Amino acid sequence: MELMIAVAVIMVKVVLITVILFIVPVPLTWLERKIAGHIQQRMGPMRVGWHGLLQPVADGLKLLTKEDNIPDQSDRVLFKIAPFVALVPPFMVFVAVPFGEDVSILGYETPLYLSDMNVGLLYILAVAGLEIYGVIFGGWASNSKYALLGSLRTCAQLISYEIPMGFAVIGVIMLSQSMNLSDIVDAQEPLWFIIYQPLGFFIFFIAGLAEAQRIPFDLAEAEGDLGAGYHTEYSGMRFSFFMISEYLVMLTISVLCVLLFFGGWHGVLIPLPAPIWLALKVGFFIYLFMWFRFTFPRYRYDQLMSIGWKVLVPLSILNILITGIFIY
């Protein structure tokens, strides 16, 4: 019986998380368009539903019923699987992400995560890195020069920004003495790590912007020079998978920022349920991402690389040194 309940709970959680993750991009696209609108003194979607709330639904349905075009000279297999390869890693990341402390539902104590790995952080960084394959496959299989250039840029960018990102996290691990995400959050109970690790957070955030391919690092789909970048040739449903994956990566980075540096679900002053605090903080970061997008231009490819290797990597090593001295 115990086992049955445990399995059932896990199943429920899996379904819940999957559904939530599939749904989250819907309000996010609406939010992005609304934020863009208001920053630009426009209104954003207005006609579909109340203040355009149903706009993402209409977009999604339309993309679903659109012709799924596969270019003639493309590598068909890779072209078909690329969107799924891009879509799966962000889902896998959330296996190890805790959303709050243990709660008791119907007298049954359950933790608010799927799997409490003791190397959760490592797992997340590793799995998130897999997303590159979708992009590479997509760009390569399209047999289009724009897509190829876009995917080449993405590869180089993602790989080189993984390094400072990983290094930046080391400071956090040193402070919390654990790679388990709930332990890290618990270690921030008295004081958030942003206080101890401002440099670390800064590096992590910049690298996160690059990992999520948002402006000023959105070279993969730089409209200005590459048309639509690696998904130039994608249409309909497959294109929407890339979009969902993009939003989920953004969500992942925001969640990580909050868990690692901003105290996770621990609130300040106002007592609110843990997941709500988490959602609020994540929402702030997502807003930050969007705010940046509509304010800044983008870097050039070589400038991006030099920032990654010449600025962020040395800084992150410095951060580790400082943290080491500090702890010692």
Next chain:
Amino acid sequence: MSNQPLRELLQRESIQQRCESVYETFGMLTLTVSKENLLALCHLLKHDSALQFNFLSDICGVDHYPQRPRFETVYHLYSIPFKYRLRIKCRFELDELPPSVVPVWQTANWHEREAYDMYGIAFVGHPDLRRIYMWEGYDGYPMRKDYPLRGYADHYNPFGEARSERTEGA
């Protein structure tokens, strides 16, 4: 602005012997020149320290269809240091083409390509003489007077003239 100082400067022998006539129309001095002297004159006008016509405003091809010689190129020069403006005209038939002035002014490149595209004036010594507006293989030179305004009738343009009405030389 009075053209008198410029007129006096152009009285010099080195310029006079290279051009055919100097006259003023509607406020601008005009030199007519034969195609043999064109390049030398342009060189002189650009590098003379008192003139310094370093800015080539425009090259214009003209088709005086029934008259002979039929074609003409018109060069508008400007001297940024002295603010003079000058027009050079060179008239010729298609069998005796004018030289390219790209060695003197780089900017002449596209101007001459345009004149070639529109009138078929193939400048001698141009580094990269291709059509610029119409596509390669386009039939005819559209700005010539005997080319119909609406072109020849085709799928895209049913208002054009029939191909049989095509006149000689277009």
Next chain:
Amino acid sequence: MYNENALDRISREHRWIGVTFFLDLINGLSLTFKYMFSKSVTMQYPDREKWVPYPRHRGHHVLRRDENGENKCVACELCAKICPCNCITVVPYEDENGKRRPLVYDVDMARCLYCGLCEDSCPEEAIALGSVFEYSSYTSEELVVGRDSLLEMDGKTGDPGSVVKARYLPLAQCTVEAQESSGHDWWRFIHRKD
């Protein structure tokens, strides 16, 4: 050169401070943030509001009537001659009073430049370019407008140069019905207070 604010001054005088603390980026972010909470300048065209163009607007052609309600046009064909794109066709006839009138007066909206030369050349001030601009069509043949529909078009009416309330009627040829003036001035929106 331009009115600097405090952040600008700091970043200009001590460039390294600006660079280190990202004052340049913060400056831009603060501007976009400020705009985010300002009122939007959008005119909600099909659903709520509609712009009535200025009196000189050059839109759909209009044939005017004189005080007796008759067509002012005397079919002198000047408009057809001056039109750079030959989009006006006029065929004259003589009516019962012995006056020259247009039998056919077709304007090809699909070719017109809306340059206003016909309006200028008309000695009777019969043809004019009106303020109607919503005349998209599904076929290009519909865009050749004849004499009678030109006479029916209303001329330069309404409260020109302002935004009026409007209602969208989707089924009836997607017309946007203009209602009474809301006294709303587009320029007021755009003028941000200092």
Next chain:
Amino acid sequence: MANLENRFSNNVFFGTVDSVINWSRSSALWPETFGIACCAIEMISAGCARYDLDRLGVVFRPSPRQSDVMIIAGTVTKKFAPIVRLLYDQMTEPRWVIAMGTCAISGGVYNTYAVVQGSERIVPVDVHVPGCPPRPDALIHGILMLQEKIKKQHVLRRKDPQETGKVSP
């Protein structure tokens, strides 16, 4: 999904599905960023703050694969005509075309050797928006007309025999 078109008989259920699909298609029309001449500037104006096409769910996509509607905004010359056709072919079904401005509809004043006399000769045009250039309001009106047209289409149901000819709205 597009290959499902017109394979089902006319009944209530498919009618409802039809209207939902049509609703989604008409309220998410993504045009290409495809400006040719003067009209493109008015198209940009329509997308900007004062008129804001985003209100209607219209966002510009840089890739033809991801766009639903092509707004031909400007003069189509003979040199450019093959590219217009190519872009149209690259768009995925269902797709629509708006000819914006007199140059695109009929060639306008440019009845010359270089200009295509009407983009209808190259691609099937759904909505004509006259004007030189049309005001942004007029373009919005054209998009509204297109939306109405889309809403009357049948996606899943078989077309009536009378309708098999030219789809008239």
Next chain:
Amino acid sequence: MTDISLLSKNEAGQKLTKELLLNLGPQHPSTHGVLRIMLELDGEEIRGVDTIIGYLHRGTEKLAENFTYTQIIPLTDRLDYLCAPSNNLAYVLAVERLLEIKAPERAQYIRVMMAEMARISGHLLISGALPMDLGAMTTLLYVMREREMIMDLMEMITGARMHTSFCRVGGVREDLPDGFEPRCREFCHVMKQRIDDYERLISENRIFLKRTRDIGKISGEQAIDWGLSGPCLRASGVSWDMRRDNPYEIYDRLSFEVIVRENGDCYDRWKCRMDEMRESVKLIEQCLDQMPAGPVAVAMPDIAFPLNKITVKSSMEAMIHHFDVSAYGFPVPKGEAYVSIEAPKGELGFYIISDGSPKPLRMKVRAPSFINLQALAVLARGCYLADVIAIIGSLDPVIAEVDK
């Protein structure tokens, strides 16, 4: 240490890699129309540039030979469609030179004012489009918002938002409407603050600086040699502005500064336009201040349409003139004239050859964008792919004007 470049060669020293040919355009989000550029890429670095134009060649010059002088006016609008009044002005000045007439003073002020408004509208668009090509989309939205004000004023004066066709040979079409001056002053007031806003948003931004500083550099002598004009030339340190050096209309009565910058890179060209907009706002204000009363067109019934149609009907002579001018145009004395003005993009010249008939024998447009765009091949060599976008944006070509 082995030289890395050797790895891409075989034993015989032949290169094993080859350049990637990338076709930018003709339909591309940031080529500003239907420009096509063939790029030879080595990685992301550019080895060769071939600019292919003509996708918007509409035969304006050929058409003009078949039109009367009045009918050509609407054609000139569509050359540089961002700043139609400037084109109108240049064209009518050329015809007026041939006719040896001058427009009344009020008409000249109106023309100059509108040309300056057009300059602001043209510069606005490009100063928003350049950051947008580099990713900062919001700037474009902000500049378009202000551009709508100009469009509004244009509609108020002329009835059309973009293609004004307002200048006529010997004057302008109509007088300014009531209520224009307060609106225009309001616009000037707002505009000054808004230019500060753009500068705040973009001009100090480190990313923008990195993307535009020292990109696409050209020296003054080279710029002259390549025939650059307008802001592109002035950004390279050559102080040449036709409004000051060869004043036309009433520019000699207005005071303004010619903006000159030293570096000649993308940033300087962009900044030059920003500062020119400030000067233009001042010029508009000066025009409004100095605007004299009087007629707006010459009283020559054989050339200009009478504005008041009652005069046409009152006298037989006027009626005949009106019919003549409308139906057949007016003859222009035999001769040739080249008149150029300082358009927003540079030197805009109209060269008209008249054979004494009501239609020109030849009309040549010296289109500044056409010449400026030519320099792209020089500027882009050795840059990166993304820089090409910035360079095109900073050269500010309007393809309709390039292709004519």
